[in-house]
Amino acid sequence: MSGGRGIVGGWSSSWGSGGRVSRRAFVTGTFASALAGAVPLLGAPPAAAAARPRAMVLRARPTTVSLGQRTVRTWTYNDEVPGPQIRVMAGERVRAKLVNDLPAATTVHWHGIRLDFPMDGAPGFSQEATQPGKTFDYDFTVPDPGTYFYHSHVGTQPDRGLYGTLVVLDPREPLEYDEEFTVVLDDWLDGIEGTPDDALARLNASTDHDDTLRSEALGGVAAEMVHPLYLVNGQAPDTPMTFRTAPGRVVRFRVINAAADTAFRVALGGHRMTVTHTDGFPCRPVNVDTFLIGMGERYDFLTRLDEGAFPLVAVAEGKRGRAFAVVRTNRRAESPASTVQVPELTERMLAYRDLEAPSSFDLPRPSRSISVTLGMRPSGNEWTMNDKVAGDHLRLRVDRGETVRLVVDNQSPMWHPMHLHGHTFQLRLADGRGPRKDTVNVKPRQRLHLDVLADNPGEWMFHCHNLYHQEQGMMGSIGYGPARGNTRHRPQEHNRRRKR
Numbered sequence: 001m002s003g004g005r006g007i008v009g010g011w012s013s014s015w016g017s018g019g020r021v022s023r024r025a026f027v028t029g030t031f032a033s034a035l036a037g038a039v040p041l042l043g044a045p046p047a048a049a050a051a052r053p054r055a056m057v058l059r060a061r062p063t064t065v066s067l068g069q070r071t072v073r074t075w076t077y078n079d080e081v082p083g084p085q086i087r088v089m090a091g092e093r094v095r096a097k098l099v100n101d102l103p104a105a106t107t108v109h110w111h112g113i114r115l116d117f118p119m120d121g122a123p124g125f126s127q128e129a130t131q132p133g134k135t136f137d138y139d140f141t142v143p144d145p146g147t148y149f150y151h152s153h154v155g156t157q158p159d160r161g162l163y164g165t166l167v168v169l170d171p172r173e174p175l176e177y178d179e180e181f182t183v184v185l186d187d188w189l190d191g192i193e194g195t196p197d198d199a200l201a202r203l204n205a206s207t208d209h210d211d212t213l214r215s216e217a218l219g220g221v222a223a224e225m226v227h228p229l230y231l232v233n234g235q236a237p238d239t240p241m242t243f244r245t246a247p248g249r250v251v252r253f254r255v256i257n258a259a260a261d262t263a264f265r266v267a268l269g270g271h272r273m274t275v276t277h278t279d280g281f282p283c284r285p286v287n288v289d290t291f292l293i294g295m296g297e298r299y300d301f302l303t304r305l306d307e308g309a310f311p312l313v314a315v316a317e318g319k320r321g322r323a324f325a326v327v328r329t330n331r332r333a334e335s336p337a338s339t340v341q342v343p344e345l346t347e348r349m350l351a352y353r354d355l356e357a358p359s360s361f362d363l364p365r366p367s368r369s370i371s372v373t374l375g376m377r378p379s380g381n382e383w384t385m386n387d388k389v390a391g392d393h394l395r396l397r398v399d400r401g402e403t404v405r406l407v408v409d410n411q412s413p414m415w416h417p418m419h420l421h422g423h424t425f426q427l428r429l430a431d432g433r434g435p436r437k438d439t440v441n442v443k444p445r446q447r448l449h450l451d452v453l454a455d456n457p458g459e460w461m462f463h464c465h466n467l468y469h470q471e472q473g474m475m476g477s478i479g480y481g482p483a484r485g486n487t488r489h490r491p492q493e494h495n496r497r498r499k500r
């Protein structure tokens with residue numbers, strides 16, 4: 001197999017003095033077509049890898065970007081949406097210098113990565129946010145292969161352009177495939193309907209929920225708002241992202257939902273998909289026609305491509321609108337319209353009960369349970385965890401080495417994609433099986449069991465990945481050992497320890 005082997009490691013050694021390096025310079029063989037038109041990539045041949053890679057730079061700053069035919073003013077990393085793709089081998093280091101050229105403090109969170117706590121990019125928890133004009137050096141080892149992303153973790157910044165993808169390759173990749181495409185989905189309003197801060201202010205001023213945004217699959221109200229655009233790799237449907245390859249190839253799609261308030265229903269016209277991973281971790285392969293992906297979730301699937309030009313659609317669940325791209329294996333085939341009907345969208349849909357971690361990924365049985373009840377205050381714009389909200393947030397305690405079961409009981413009227421930092425828990429289904437995940441959708445009146453092996457000390461955020469719910473209070477933490485009287489971590493101490 002050749003998939004995933006073209007560009008590994010050493011990306012950072014090629015980064016530096018000359019500024020932007022064309023990704024094409026590093027693309028060889030079958031990988032070339034996989035990357036054509038794909039997200040920007042930092043890569044270098046393995047031979048160029050240095051033992052101590054130089055840090056890449058993530059420069060956060062305001063800029064103007066084109067999302068298809070529309071040009072908007074927004075905040076980005078390195079003037080691109082999405083930001084540069086980072087690709088490393090499992091076990092390698094990521095070194096990234098955040099340069100904050102924004103008019104606001106910021107951080108970078110490495111979503112799903114089991115990294116050292118001081119590098120988690122969680123403001124007020126693992127570090128103080130980096131002030132304008134300052135820098136922060138992220139330096140960590142990535143232990144687990146898989147599909148991840150990075151994003152700002154400050155305020156509503158993730159609903160701007162401050163995100164990028166992080167692909168961790170497996171040196172012993174067990175899957176057979178020819179190529180891979182990364183598909184990062186997003187909902188977009190910045191620079192079109194004001195800023196995300198304006199959107200949050202509108203939500204805070206209202207106590208109503210838009211009852212028309214409904215989804216049976218999400219158990220009721222699907223979303224808080226309608227974004228004017230939905231994107232694949234930063235491209236709107238009017239100028240769709242095109243993935244080019246040859247017919248007959250087996251392609252691995254890595255699908256990431258970086259949206260703020262949109263679950264997507266994903267399908268590839270004319271094809272079934274074999275889902276192989278969720279949230280970076282493998283699951284027993286399952287064949288489906290479509291899947292629903294919540295904010296912060298990832299799915300990898302394989303498919304053997306027919307000849308033609310096929311719509312890759314991600315319908316904004318419960319809303320009007322879709323993200324759209326084209327998968328093309330024949331140069332002359334007519335492009336599908338962005339509004340094309342895709343029957344797969346209403347056929348066999350992936351369910352969590354289909355997902356099962358291979359037994360080698362099973363976590364130990366928990367020794368105790370902790371209840372986490374999700375709620376909504378009568379105001380309609382405060383979302384709670386055990387009746388607490390950010391500011392005086394829920395602090396759960398675990399001991400290093402134990403496995404605890406989080407019993408997450410959603411008594412609020414909306415679904416929540418709950419995300420735990422620094423760990424990949426096991427969603428334990430009724431029959432004892434279940435996938436490893438770091439983000440799980442909990443529907444109204446649903447109770448899910450998340451088994452967490454406490455093997456990575458820190459005070460880790462556990463929160464809703466609906467950005468607006470997070471900003472309206474749905475943020476807690478899981479910490480190791482007895483609770484400290486006060487609240488905020490001592491990030492200075494962590495930083496000092498880190499800089500030997």
Ligand SMILES: [Cu+2]
Nearest residue numbers: 416464466469
């Ligand atoms: Cu939520």
